[in-house]
Amino acid sequence: MADKLKFALALALLAAGVAGFYLLGEQALIVRVLAVLAGLAAAAATARATEPGRQFFDFSKEAVNEARKVxxxxxxxxxxTTGMVFAFVVVMALFLWLADKSLEWLLYDVVLGWKKS
Structure with missing residues (x-):
């Protein structure tokens, strides 16, 4: 139950940061952005205090460590690799164009007799 309340508080802090962005509409943009970042930081700190939040942050750290091993x-x-992809795309485009024109000739000229003029 405590985790749910902490998570609800985190969502409220995030919403407060976003609301602050709009309520400070006449302030400098940097102040408005700082309001959002402050709300986001407070929400993240509160969410991290929950068990699912700890699991998420632990998972995130492990993901970063794994990305460094790549x-x-x-x-x-x-x-x-990019050159091979481009070459394949060109070859496939030519093949599909030839298949389309062959079927067009077969159906319209040979089967239906609709000669183009």
Whole structure:
């Protein structure tokens, strides 16, 4: 029950930050953005105090650690892969164009006899 109340408070803090953005409409933009960021920070801190919030933040840390372990392709590998994708797209476009024109010729000229003039 306490987690639900903390989570409701976190949502209220987030809503207050967004409401502050609109209520401070005549202030400088930086003040309005800071109001949203303050509401977001307060909401995150409150949500982190809940059990699901702790699980989420732990999961997020693990996800960041796993992303650091990824071996990203080099520039050369990226360019080669991109080139293969473009080549495949061109070949597939030509194949589909030929298939379309062949079926058009077969149906309209041969089967139905609708010669183009």
């Amino acid at each position: 071996v990203w392709p080099s520039r050369k590998e990226t360019l080669q």
